[in-house]
Amino acid sequence: MKRLLCLVAGLFCAMVTSTQAADAVKIGLMGPLTGAWAGEGQEMKQVVGLLAEELNQQGGVNGKKVEILNEDDAGDPRQASLAANRLATQGVVAVIGTYGSAITEATQNIYDEAGVIQVANGSTAIRLSEKGLASFFRTCPRDDEQGKVATATIRKLGFKKVAIIHDSTSYAKGLAEETRTNLKNENIPVVFFDALTPGERDYNTILTKMKAADPDFVFFTGYYPEAGLLLRQKKEMGWAVPFMGGDAVNNPELVKIAGTAAAEGFLFLTPPLPKDLDTPEARAFVAAFEKKFGNAPRSIYPVLAGDGFRVIIEAIKGTGSTDPVKVSTYLKKSLKDFPGLTGKISFNDKGDRVGEVYRVYKVDNQGSFILQP
Amino acid sequence: MEQFFQQLTNGLAIGGIYALIALGYTMVYGVLRLINFAHGDLFTIGAYLGLTLLTSLALTEHLSGFLGVGLLALMVMGLVSLIGILLERIAYRPLRESHRLSAVVSALGASIFFQNAIMLIYGAKYYVYPQNLLPNTPIFILGMPIPLMRILILLASILMMIALYLFVQKTRIGTAIRATAIDQAAARLMGIDVNRVIMIVFCIGPALGGAAGMMVGIYYGQINFTMGWIYGLKAFTAAILGGIGNIPGAMLGGLLLGVIESLSSAYISMAWKDAIAFVVLILILIVRPTGLLGERVAEKI
Numbered sequence: 001m002k003r004l005l006c007l008v009a010g011l012f013c014a015m016v017t018s019t020q021a022a023d024a025v026k027i028g029l030m031g032p033l034t035g036a037w038a039g040e041g042q043e044m045k046q047v048v049g050l051l052a053e054e055l056n057q058q059g060g061v062n063g064k065k066v067e068i069l070n071e072d073d074a075g076d077p078r079q080a081s082l083a084a085n086r087l088a089t090q091g092v093v094a095v096i097g098t099y100g101s102a103i104t105e106a107t108q109n110i111y112d113e114a115g116v117i118q119v120a121n122g123s124t125a126i127r128l129s130e131k132g133l134a135s136f137f138r139t140c141p142r143d144d145e146q147g148k149v150a151t152a153t154i155r156k157l158g159f160k161k162v163a164i165i166h167d168s169t170s171y172a173k174g175l176a177e178e179t180r181t182n183l184k185n186e187n188i189p190v191v192f193f194d195a196l197t198p199g200e201r202d203y204n205t206i207l208t209k210m211k212a213a214d215p216d217f218v219f220f221t222g223y224y225p226e227a228g229l230l231l232r233q234k235k236e237m238g239w240a241v242p243f244m245g246g247d248a249v250n251n252p253e254l255v256k257i258a259g260t261a262a263a264e265g266f267l268f269l270t271p272p273l274p275k276d277l278d279t280p281e282a283r284a285f286v287a288a289f290e291k292k293f294g295n296a297p298r299s300i301y302p303v304l305a306g307d308g309f310r311v312i313i314e315a316i317k318g319t320g321s322t323d324p325v326k327v328s329t330y331l332k333k334s335l336k337d338f339p340g341l342t343g344k345i346s347f348n349d350k351g352d353r354v355g356e357v358y359r360v361y362k363v364d365n366q367g368s369f370i371l372q373p
Numbered sequence: 374m375e376q377f378f379q380q381l382t383n384g385l386a387i388g389g390i391y392a393l394i395a396l397g398y399t400m401v402y403g404v405l406r407l408i409n410f411a412h413g414d415l416f417t418i419g420a421y422l423g424l425t426l427l428t429s430l431a432l433t434e435h436l437s438g439f440l441g442v443g444l445l446a447l448m449v450m451g452l453v454s455l456i457g458i459l460l461e462r463i464a465y466r467p468l469r470e471s472h473r474l475s476a477v478v479s480a481l482g483a484s485i486f487f488q489n490a491i492m493l494i495y496g497a498k499y500y501v502y503p504q505n506l507l508p509n510t511p512i513f514i515l516g517m518p519i520p521l522m523r524i525l526i527l528l529a530s531i532l533m534m535i536a537l538y539l540f541v542q543k544t545r546i547g548t549a550i551r552a553t554a555i556d557q558a559a560a561r562l563m564g565i566d567v568n569r570v571i572m573i574v575f576c577i578g579p580a581l582g583g584a585a586g587m588m589v590g591i592y593y594g595q596i597n598f599t600m601g602w603i604y605g606l607k608a609f610t611a612a613i614l615g616g617i618g619n620i621p622g623a624m625l626g627g628l629l630l631g632v633i634e635s636l637s638s639a640y641i642s643m644a645w646k647d648a649i650a651f652v653v654l655i656l657i658l659i660v661r662p663t664g665l666l667g668e669r670v671a672e673k674i
Contacts, residue, residue, distance in 0.1 A: 034489070036599050038497030168644060195644035199603045201593035204383040205635040206643050212376050225499055225595060232594060236509065236520055256501045257595040 024067040025060070025322055027052070027312060028087035028095035028116070030107065031305070035075035036199070036225075039253070040099050043302035044121065045070055046293055048096055048309050054288065061313050062320060073098050077106035088114035093322045096308040099301055101125035101171040108133055115324050117331075119308035122301040124247070125170045126178070129350040135328045137351040139304040139311070139342070140271065141358060143171065146246060147178030149269050149358040150219060153244070155186060163192035163215035165206065165230075167222035175221040175246050191215050196226060203230050204237070211239055223248040227266075228257025235262035244268060247358070251299050255367035266363040267372075271300050271342060273361070276371050282341045300342065307340040314338055379517055380639040381632060386523040388631020389530035393585040394608030395615070395623035396537060397578030403554040403618035404574050406473065410480040411460060412582055413605020414487035415453055417598060419583025420590040421491060423449045424500055438507045442591065446584055453583025454576040461575040466568075484601075491598040499597045502590045522592050529588065533581060534624045541620060546573060554618065614654050616667020625665055 029048050032041035052068045060066055071087050073080035080098065084107035087095055094117035098104050104123035111118045112133045120128065120138040124146065129136060154162060162183060166176035173195070180190050192213040196206050207230065210218065218241055220227055227249040234243070235258075245254075245268035255263045274286055274297040285306070286296050297303050315330040316322055332351070337344040346354045360372040394416055401409040426432070426448055432441040464483045468476045507525065511518035541547035552560040553570045561567050589604070590596045607630060615626025633653050638646035657665065 034492060034497065036597070038492065039499075042497060194642065197603075197647060199599065201589055201595070201600070202383065202387045204386075205380060205638050208376060208379050208383060209639050209643065225597070229593060229595060238511075238518070253499050253501075257499060259504050259594070 024065045025062075025316065026067050026069055026090065026092045027309065028069045028071060028090070028092040028097075029305070029309075030071045030073050030080065030083050030087060030095050030097035032075035032099055032103070033070065033072035035079075037075040037099055037223075039251070040122065040299055040301055041072070041075070043297055043299060044097065044099070044305040047289065047297060047302040047306040050289060050292055051285075051306050051309050055313060061316050066313070073103050073107075075100055075103060077103055080104075080106045081110060083107070084110040087111075088116055092116055093316070093324060093327065094119060094312045096305050096312070097121060098123065100169065101128060101174070102169060104128055105170065108136060111135065117312065117324050117328055119312060121305035121308050123171070125174045127174075129352045133351075135324055135351075137308070137311075137328070137331060137347055137353075139307040139340070139345065139353055140301070142352055143175045144178050145356075146175055146269055146358060147182055149360075150175075150179045150244070150246070151182035151186060151188075153267070153269065153360055154183065154188060154217060154219070157217070159188070159217035159242075161189055161191045161215045161217070163210050163213060163218045164190055165192075165210070165218065165220045165222070166195050167198045167226060168195045169198070169222070171248065172221040172223070172246070176219075179219060179221070196222070198222060198226050201229060203233055206230075207234055207237055207239065211237070211241075215241060217241065218243045219246075220244070220249070221246040224251040224254040225257060228254045228263070231258035231262045231266060235259070242267070247271065250361070250369075252367075252369075255363060260365070260367040263363045263367060264365045268361050269358050270361060271304070271357045272359050272371070273300055273369055274298075274303055276359075277303070277342060279339060279341070279343065281339055285341055303341050307342055307345060310340060311335060311338060311345055375517060376639065377636075378515060380635045382517075382519055382523065384632035384635030385527055385628060386631070387635065388611075388628035389527045390585050390589060390604070390627075391608045391611045391630055392624045392627025393530045393533060393581050393588075394604055395612040395627045396534065396620065397582040398609050398612040399615075399617055399620060399623040400550075400574050400578045402612070403620075404550065404571055405465070405469075405476075407465065407476050408480065408609070409465075409578070410477070410605070411464070411483035411487055412578065413601035413608070414484050414491070415457060415460075415579040415601075416582040416586040416589075416604055417491060417596070417601035418456060418487065419449050419453045419579075419586030420596040420600065421495055421500070421586075421598075422452050422583065423587035423590050424502055424596065427503065427506075442506060446587060449583050449587045450580035453586075454580040457575040457579025458572055460579075461571060466571075488598055488601070495598065497598065499595050502594050502596070504594065506591055526588050526592055530585070531624075533584065534620075537577065537581070538620055540577075546570075550574060610650070610654060613664055614657060616661075616664030619664070619666045622664055622666035629665075 031044040052066045056065050071083035073083045080103045096119050099122035101123040104120045117135045122140055124140050124143045126142050126144050164176045166172035183190055192210050227245050243266050247270040249268050250270040290296050315327045319326045319330045331347050336346050348354050361369045362372050364370050397412045432445050464479045509520050509522045512521050549565045549570050553567055557567055611626035611630040612623050615622030633650050634646050637649040
């Protein structure tokens with residue numbers, strides 16, 4: 001018992017001293033380390049952790065080491081606000097994250113009031129950057145951008161009767177409504193518009209109902225677990241309508257869930273995949289990641305989190321300061337065409353990333369994601 | 374009209390699964406007056422164990438599809454019922470004499486423990502059952518193509534429910550379970566080993582839940598560690614709807630909930646289907662506070 005007590009006390013001391021070891025630049029990472037999106041969150045932690053490690057080996061930033069504080073938002077707004085409060089009180093300069101829009105929204109004001117910069121990596125809902133928060137940034141594009149690309153793709157492919165399904169999350173619903181409005185303006189009728197409940201397994205009901213509306217194209221704006229099941233059950237019904245997904249379906253698990261035969265021909269919009277990144281920085285990073293973890297990053301959002309980390313470091317270097325106001329002004333005014341892992345990065349006054357990011361991908365008969373020209 | 378019947382079969386297939394899980398809630402409640410919140414996670418464990426055994430033993434390769442899946446189901450049910458017994462020993466028995474709320478908190482804790490244990494053991498990613506374990510050719514009923522798997526799932530759940538009903542009504546152990554449900558103290562005075570009865574209940578309920586998890590895995594393909602939450606919630610609702618503590622009630626409640634969900638999403642709105650299902654639940658509880666079949670308090674379970 002005594003030995004156990006000593007051990008516990010020792011661990012406690014070690015923890016206290018390690019947090020005090022400081023004069024390091026502290027940067028928070030808030031991601032879904034557990035919960036339904038834990039796959040994304042765990043990889044975010046790996047990506048940012050690796051970048052920080054590399055940076056520290058090269059001597060850190062402005063002569064200081066960088067320390068990453070990881071907090072779990074569990075993909076849940078309530079948990080996220082607790083995580084945000086914890087990070088905000090630990091003296092972080094900036095927080096990278098998070099993935100889901102609703103989760104980011106729950107934390108925006110907490111960071112803003114604490115004067116902490118937030119760089120979201122997967123939250124694409126439009127309103128997040130329309131609130132006039134000076135210290136909010138994102139390295140992912142916004143839904144209205146994606147809605148425009150979706151509409152253009154549908155027009156280009158020449159479909160006349162479109163069905164749209166979302167899953168009632170702020171991201172999916174926003175994208176679905178944006179696309180519906182755009183399609184209306186283009187006189188392409190939307191014959192079906194409804195929501196499914198994520199986390200269920202049986203979507204035969206929605207498919208049967210949708211089939212009765214007889215669309216010639218279906219756009220699903222939700223996440224990959226449901227997209228995979230929809231494709232699988234659609235195939236089982238013997239219904240051959242073409243499907244397209246938004247950027248939340250971009251995950252290889254999609255093909256596993258649907259089965260290769262059911263996933264073949266599925267289109268989706270997304271920022272480029274890690275394997276299609278073609279800048280030298282990106283290739284070097286993907287190689288380093290593969291060396292350390294045995295596989296390339298599976299999803300682009302963790303890489304976008306890495307870009308969030310890199311722009312923050314760049315701004316701290318550029319200003320020679322960790323003052324949040326100076327850093328965010330630098331990001332908006334002085335950072336132009338920064339060579340990010342996912343392409344060139346600049347921010348506008350709202351903190352949104354400027355420039356075309358989306359590409360169209362198609363699943364081939366091997367289940368691979370092929371970039372469409 | 375064809376769409377109506379198609380949606381009806383969709384609803385029955387979902388409802389069969391709900392009913393199977395609801396039985397676990399209702400049996401435990403009937404005997405212990407405890408809502409076993411960890412039941413949804415036992416369902417998840419069933420799905421994961423099914424996948425592990427399937428891939429490690431390759432049963433369906435050595436045996437024919439149906440025999441392999443049947444054997445697999447028995448193994449999964451056995452393992453999950455062991456976990457159920459352990460759960461009762463560790464989390465519920467020490468609290469048998471304390472306030473009912475303590476046991477509920479313990480159940481919630483067990484649920485969180487299981488969910489995170491599955492995540493730590495298997496990882497957070499989605500797992501996928503191998504496809505085409507069983508032939509899934511559509512069968513034409515009234516001119517409608519209905520996937521064979523869906524009919525099999527409904528049949529399997531109904532068979533298990535009938536077996537359970539007969540077990541509880543016709544056997545000596547079943548009589549002991551019913552007696553314990555009515556009055557534990559009196560049952561003990563009559564020479565019934567109440568601890569053994571509770572153990573049996575924690576054997577049967579989790580076994581059915583685990584079987585349902587495996588069926589969901591085989592039919593829908595995709596499983597993940599949070600799946601128990603939504604199914605558990607729906608099955609719990611179904612148990613209340615049918616009258617908690619009542620076995621035929623759980624079956625009726627499950628099937629009814631599935632059908633209400635699919636018909637309301639077909640004819641009203643999909644986004645509102647859960648809201649509609651709960652409105653129906655509230656209406657039924659206003660008219661019949663004990664649930665649809667919950668009136669025979671003396672015959673609970």
